[in-house]
Amino acid sequence: MNIQNKVVEASQVSVLDEMFSDIKPALTERQASYESSRCYYCYDAPCVKACPSDINIPSFIASIHNGDIEGAAETIYSENILGGSCSRVCPTEILCEQACVRNKEAECSPVLIGLLQRHATDNAQFADHPFERAPSTGKTIAVVGAGPAGLSCAHRLALLGHNVEIFEAQSKAGGLNEYGIAKYKLTDNFAQKEIDFILEVGGITLHTNKALGKDIHLEELTEKFDAVFLGIGLQGVRDLGIENEDKPGIYNAVDFISELRQAETADQLVVPEKSAVVIGAGNTAIDMACQLKRLGTEEVTLVYRRGTEDMSATKHEQQIAKDHEVRIKTWSRPEALLFDEDDKLTGIRFQKTETVDGKLIDTDEQFDVPCEAVFKAVGQTLTYPASEPTTPDSGSKITTAENFKTSIEKVYAGGDCTGVGEDLTVEAVQQGKLAAIAIDEQLKTEGN
Structure with missing residues (x-):
């Protein structure tokens, strides 16, 4: 295998x-x-x-x-x-x-x-899955979200002898690996092949198109299952905070990357031919800008309100953008979107910035960047369903104790939806694994 x-x-x-x-x-x-x-x-x-x-x-x-x-x-x-x-x-x-x-x-x-x-x-060539499950415990745990945290948690729980049911809102499992990573980083449908490999351990049932707050509810899950793990990621996208963001020509980078990863042909995508602006400083912004260049957009400008040393994208990622001939402009804050008389986007106006005593302030200088499209990549937020029981930091990120337990009885959480660690795939995998171990220990304690 x-x-x-x-x-x-x-x-x-x-x-x-x-x-x-x-x-x-x-x-x-x-x-x-x-x-x-x-x-x-x-x-x-x-x-x-x-x-x-x-x-x-x-x-x-x-x-x-x-x-x-x-x-x-x-x-x-x-x-x-x-x-x-x-x-x-x-x-x-x-x-x-x-x-x-x-x-x-x-x-x-x-x-x-x-x-x-x-x-x-x-x-590696394995005849069977490289790990064997422990004897069945008779316990069943619900995992909400089939991203890296949820998959890691489910696999570890299965190894420990528990049965697991995963509930995923999308039509495919994988989370960011399937929908949010640059297409040139995970090629050849790798995310789905990896999921197949994970599920081969046994004891895991995957349910897709099951969204929390719509198709499933936390109260029902806590009644039916011995424990619940939330690995729901970050679904919301931050706005720029300027007027007319809802007009044509302004897009969320995460949505475009998702569409690109699911597209089979280039003509399924609306790609700016001559120019585009990407606003942000993280890996998503870099991924967005580089993918536009690969899709044929002639001029791509990535703009950030602070300096390159403050960018959350690593220097390695910044170099990838430079290798793709992406223009990076720093110390610039979006001020206004520009449209012609037909309400067609023509560009975006920026306010130059600087820091004084550690505080970011505007200068007297402005400049315009002509473009056919603007892509927002200024961060993602947790969208926790209003119909569900609230968590201590609902609307920001879910707060957990050291054992990844939330304030709700029997409910644990890990990955990007929590305030633990950095929003990295490897961090999410580790949190899912550690949460599974904590759940197992709690169930053993209750069984004694």
Whole structure:
């Protein structure tokens, strides 16, 4: 069994697939052999401390070096069952690879841990799922949301012998991996292949098109199930706070990325031909800008109200934007959308900014950027259904205790919908796993 076991005929590869080929191609066997030999296999490995999901990095790299690909993959999956997607989307440049002791060598070049992790998870061949479930506990847990947090939680609960039912609002499972990651980062329908792999452990039933507050309700779930895990992510999108945002030509970047990831052909998308502006400073803004360039938009400008050093997108991501010839303008705040007499968007006006005593203020300077479309990527928010029981920080993010338990009896939460950690895929995976362990411990306590 291998996540990458489906071969796509060349004739089946669409134009979109060609446009969005893998931005970081996999290592060859020879490259992986050489790269794994560069690791010092540190006993007190700083890379492990920097990994949010606690993967034993020196161990899996040593397995690769010894030709034991299955052993390497099993080491990864034992801590991070979404190790394949994380190897593609995780910002290793600011986590494990930044911590690598090789950075202190004369070469100043870390071991390529992310690509080695991908090499192991892509090439391992298992006859069956690499982990066996514990004996059945007779308990059933509901997981709301089939994103990285929910999938990780469900898999760990299943391993511990519980039955799990996942309720997903969308028509497909995967969360951000399916709907929100740049198409050039997760290619070849990888998110769905990984989900198939996760579900093969057994004991997990997936229900799609089941939205919290509409098709399912928390009160009913807490009555029917022994515990509930909320991994509902962030569904809302922040506005710019200026007039006419609801007019044609102004789009939410997350919606466009979702449509792009689900599109089979380029003509299913409305793509600005000559110019577009993306407003934001995170990975979503970078993804949006780069994908527009790949789709053929001639001029793409990414604008941020502060400086590049304050951008939440890593320097690596910023470099990807530069490599795509995206123009980045900083210290600029959106002031007004510009339209012609026919109410067609013609551009956007910005107010130049600066910081004084740490506070962002406007200057006297303004400028206009002509464009056919504006894409908002200024952050996402939790949209918690009003029909459901409230949480301490409902409307912001769900507050949890150290064991990921909410203020509602039997209800736990993890991932982007909580205020724990950073909004990273690998963080969500770890929180889902730890929440599953906490749920298991609580159920054991109640059974005694």
